Amino acid sequence: xxxxxxxxxxxxxxxxxxxxxxxxxxxxxxxxxxxxxxxxxxxxxxxxxxxxxxxxxxxxxxxxxxxxxxxxxxxxxxxxxxxxxxxxxxxxxxxxxxxxxxxxxxxxxxxxxxxxxxxxxxxxxxxxxxxxxxxxxxxxxxxxxxxxxxxxxxxxxxxxxxxxxxxxxxxxxxxxx
Amino acid sequence: xxxxxxxxxxxxxxxxxxxxxxxxxxxxxxxxxxxxxxxxxxxxxxxxxxxxxxxxxxxxxxxxxxxxxxxxxxxxxxxxxxxxxxxxxxxxxxxxxxxxxxxxxxxxxxxxxxxxxxxxxxxxxxxxxxxxxxxxxxxxxxxxxxxxxxxxxxxxxxxxxxxxxxxxxxxxxxxxxxxxxxxxxxxxxxxxxxxxxxxxxxxxxxxxxxxxxxxxxxxxxxxxxxxxxxxxxxxxxxxxxxxxxxxxxxxxxxxxxxxxxxxxxxxxxxxxxxxxxxxxxxxxxxxxxxxxxxxxxxxxxxxxxxxxxxxxxxxxxxxxxxxxxxxxxxxxxxxxxxxxxxxxxxxxxxxxxxxxxxxxxxxxxxxxxxxxxxxxxxxxxxxxxxxxxxxxxxxxxxxxxxxxxxxxxxxxxxxxxxxxxxxxxxxxxxxxxxxxxxxxxxxxxxxxxxxxxxxxxxxxxxxxxxxxxxxxxxxxxxxxxxxxxxxxxxxxxxxxxxxxxxxxxxxxxxxxxxxxxxxxxxxxxxxxxxxxxxxxxxxxxxxxxxxxxxxxxxxxxxxxxxxxxxxxxxxxxxxxxxxxxxxxxxxxxxxxxxxxxxxxxxxxxxxxxxxxxxxxxxxxxxxxxxxxxxxxxxxxxxxxxxxxxxxxxxxxxxxxxx
Numbered sequence: 001x002x003x004x005x006x007x008x009x010x011x012x013x014x015x016x017x018x019x020x021x022x023x024x025x026x027x028x029x030x031x032x033x034x035x036x037x038x039x040x041x042x043x044x045x046x047x048x049x050x051x052x053x054x055x056x057x058x059x060x061x062x063x064x065x066x067x068x069x070x071x072x073x074x075x076x077x078x079x080x081x082x083x084x085x086x087x088x089x090x091x092x093x094x095x096x097x098x099x100x101x102x103x104x105x106x107x108x109x110x111x112x113x114x115x116x117x118x119x120x121x122x123x124x125x126x127x128x129x130x131x132x133x134x135x136x137x138x139x140x141x142x143x144x145x146x147x148x149x150x151x152x153x154x155x156x157x158x159x160x161x162x163x164x165x166x167x168x169x170x171x172x173x174x175x176x177x
Numbered sequence: 178x179x180x181x182x183x184x185x186x187x188x189x190x191x192x193x194x195x196x197x198x199x200x201x202x203x204x205x206x207x208x209x210x211x212x213x214x215x216x217x218x219x220x221x222x223x224x225x226x227x228x229x230x231x232x233x234x235x236x237x238x239x240x241x242x243x244x245x246x247x248x249x250x251x252x253x254x255x256x257x258x259x260x261x262x263x264x265x266x267x268x269x270x271x272x273x274x275x276x277x278x279x280x281x282x283x284x285x286x287x288x289x290x291x292x293x294x295x296x297x298x299x300x301x302x303x304x305x306x307x308x309x310x311x312x313x314x315x316x317x318x319x320x321x322x323x324x325x326x327x328x329x330x331x332x333x334x335x336x337x338x339x340x341x342x343x344x345x346x347x348x349x350x351x352x353x354x355x356x357x358x359x360x361x362x363x364x365x366x367x368x369x370x371x372x373x374x375x376x377x378x379x380x381x382x383x384x385x386x387x388x389x390x391x392x393x394x395x396x397x398x399x400x401x402x403x404x405x406x407x408x409x410x411x412x413x414x415x416x417x418x419x420x421x422x423x424x425x426x427x428x429x430x431x432x433x434x435x436x437x438x439x440x441x442x443x444x445x446x447x448x449x450x451x452x453x454x455x456x457x458x459x460x461x462x463x464x465x466x467x468x469x470x471x472x473x474x475x476x477x478x479x480x481x482x483x484x485x486x487x488x489x490x491x492x493x494x495x496x497x498x499x500x501x502x503x504x505x506x507x508x509x510x511x512x513x514x515x516x517x518x519x520x521x522x523x524x525x526x527x528x529x530x531x532x533x534x535x536x537x538x539x540x541x542x543x544x545x546x547x548x549x550x551x552x553x554x555x556x557x558x559x560x561x562x563x564x565x566x567x568x569x570x571x572x573x574x575x576x577x578x579x580x581x582x583x584x585x586x587x588x589x590x591x592x593x594x595x596x597x598x599x600x601x602x603x604x605x606x607x608x609x610x611x612x613x614x615x616x617x618x619x620x621x622x623x624x625x626x627x628x629x630x631x632x633x634x635x636x637x638x639x640x641x642x643x644x645x646x647x648x649x650x651x652x653x654x655x656x657x658x659x660x661x662x663x664x665x666x667x668x669x670x671x672x673x674x675x676x677x678x679x680x681x682x683x684x685x686x687x688x689x690x691x692x693x694x695x696x697x698x699x700x701x702x703x704x705x706x707x708x709x710x711x712x713x714x715x716x717x718x719x720x721x722x723x724x725x726x727x728x729x730x731x732x733x734x735x736x737x738x739x740x741x742x743x744x745x746x747x748x749x750x751x752x753x754x755x756x757x758x759x760x761x762x763x764x765x766x767x768x769x770x771x772x773x774x775x776x777x778x779x780x781x782x783x784x785x786x787x788x789x790x791x792x793x794x795x796x797x798x799x800x801x802x803x804x805x806x807x808x809x810x811x812x813x814x815x816x817x818x819x820x821x822x823x824x825x826x827x828x829x830x831x832x833x834x835x
Binding site (some may be wrong): 124 | 189220249250274276277278279281282283284285288289291292295299438457690693695696697698704715716777779780800801802803806807808816817821824825827828829830832833
């Protein structure tokens with residue numbers, strides 16, 4: 001498998017920053033809604049890549065972390081409206097996980113607009129369009145997240161710190177240990 | 178192990194190819210690791226397209242297949258079959274949606290092509306991790322529940338029952354018949370609604386394969402295709418159904434000498450007593466007592482002359498309680514119908530304000546021989562109208578109410594125009610926006626009614642007001658812009674008939690939640706596919722018939738009810754259904770026995786093996802949502818088709834630039 005690169009995507013036409021958004025849509029509501037948007041020939045920004053899950057309850061927070069770590073500028077979760085889950089209550093589980101995850105992402109310095117949960121029912125093709133367009137605009141305004149790039153900076157910082165610690169340890173007399 | 182992946186990119190005619198450079202996508206796919214062959218083809222779902230896959234598997238020893246085409250919800254099944262016929266496990270396949278999610282929704286060819294490449298790359302990353310799986314089968318119980326006893330439910334129930342299937346028909350009103358029982362004549366043939374409906378109603382009652390429960394509500398639905406557990410509440414009618422013979426002696430004997438309360442069947446145009454029969458052909462023909470107005474039930478102080486009249490039959494039981502029935506069925510047909518648009522929502526039409534304004538359904542009752550006036554069309558003031566305006570599109574094709582066309586109003590308005598003319602000789606004015614008569618013999622019917630001298634005015638009615646504001650019972654002025662004459666028309670009439678549209682029931686949302694199906698924004702139940710699966714829902718084993726799915730006329734309703742019955746029978750006669758093998762399972766050696774997963778499962782499919790101190794998933798109960806998989810802190814639960822490594826690879830795939 002090829003290694004992900006850290007290059008941010010730019011539009012070939014304008015050269016401007018094009019955000020890359022990974023979406024996790026539940027099979028029964030939001031994925032179907034996106035199909036309906038297609039069937040209705042609604043037009044929305046091409047920056048989104050949808051990964052189908054059976055239920056938003058399947059959303060492992062690690063999927064979100066992995067997407068950001070591999071270079072996503074935004075992550076969108078789509079599930080059935082509260083009370084409408086095909087599996088009774090998977091969307092409530094997703095809501096809880098997303099709520100906790102949002103706090104964590106904030107601590108990591110990932111802006112709130114980069115991570116979004118939306119309830120979109122099977123008939124709401126137009127909502128898919130509006131949510132995607134709105135999110136693309138907001139993330140475009142934030143600019144690239146470039147977490148892989150930041151990882152490198154952090155690694156460098158850690159290396160310097162380590163070198164500093166190693167250096168100072170040499171100056172500590174052996175009997176202290 | 179090194180995999181041999183075949184990638185197929187579909188043009189879908191020009192559907193995909195016009196926005197995505199399919200050749201470039203295939204060429205790109207060929208460069209991806211593991212891909213030994215990548216092709217583009219005009220129609221992958223066609224026989225030659227599928228043959229390509231089968232032949233390539235054999236001649237190129239492919240062990241994984243990726244098809245980039247339409248939505249997996251449409252053709253995943255097709256390509257899995259082709260994969261299996263090529264000689265490898267059908268689940269060694271991954272579908273990429275570059276039509277609905279790409280070509281159809283984007284306008285920049287370069288960006289759409291780039292997106293297609295990335296989505297294909299994700300599938301190529303993912304598919305090597307696919308595991309060989311066995312199809313999962315469940316048995317289908319032969320019993321069917323039909324919800325709603327209008328013409329749709331009646332027809333579906335009879336079709337199934339005649340085929341030897343056991344049917345439970347549940348209706349919330351005291352009688353079956355639905356809206357159709359209220360109509361006088363039906364368009365365009367003008368056959369009498371009762372004459373064609375009531376024989377079917379009595380067959381339902383006497384059919385040995387049908388259990389008919391009226392005045393009953395479905396209150397709970399558990400289970401899944403093949404094995405639904407349904408709880409029905411039978412509401413007390415205070416008359417024992419098995420003992421009542423429908424003789425009406427109790428009604429005659431009631432302490433109320435005259436009807437005093439609005440009669441629901443006649444939409445309040447007539448009056449009934451606290452004990453009543455909804456209408457003469459009510460099925461079952463069993464009296465009902467309205468607990469809100471019956472003296473005995475309200476105050477406990479009544480001479481109970483009804484009980485006296487019933488005598489030895491002892492059918493009246495004031496102590497009756499709701500009765501809960503639990504049934505098991507394999508399939509369910511929803512035929513819950515519609516409600517008519519509430520004309521009061523358009524105040525300038527004056528419904529509920531001016532006595533001369535009626536809804537179309539009220540006029541159906543007024544022209545009906547068993548209606549409150551015995552079929553004589555008279556106004557509330559007792560006079561025959563000399564001029565009548567019929568307003569089309571009330572609550573339809575209007576941004577302020579409902580945008581959709583209710584499909585039946587033009588035709589029933591023409592029918593009412595004909596009936597009004599026939600019964601009263603009045604001048605009749607039909608105000609329409611567009612005359613919509615697309616159906617067998619519909620346009621001919623329009624010509625016939627036009628020929629009878631009914632005035633057709635092309636214009637949306639803007640206002641209805643009193644000719645003389647002091648005389649509330651006087652004539653009304655109907656004002657509209659005649660768009661053919663390009664002038665404002667103000668037509669004085671004695672009676673205004675509002676051609677009200679059809680709407681979803683107010684509780685459609687509660688009903689669909691109970692049955693775990695979806696609704697359109699307007700509240701109509703959503704079919705699985707508008708063209709190819711019009712009576713199926715997204716929930717296997719639940720089918721739709723009639724107006725609960727959208728406005729339609731009686732012929733279409735009956736056709737759809739037959740189709741729903743056929744779909745249910747197809748499942749029953751097959752005996753079993755294949756389900757997605759996307760169930761979860763516990764990797765025993767990884768499970769720490771922490772019990773986190775147990776409360777996650779909405780189907781109580783997870784239990785704890787106390788001996789081994791680990792979680793166990795009952796595969797038969799698991800529906801494959803994957804909630805427990807995401808919750809397991811030690812990663813001990815895996816889900817077929819959506820396992821962690823498969824999803825992680827898909828994430829890597831969309832984000833990696835090769």
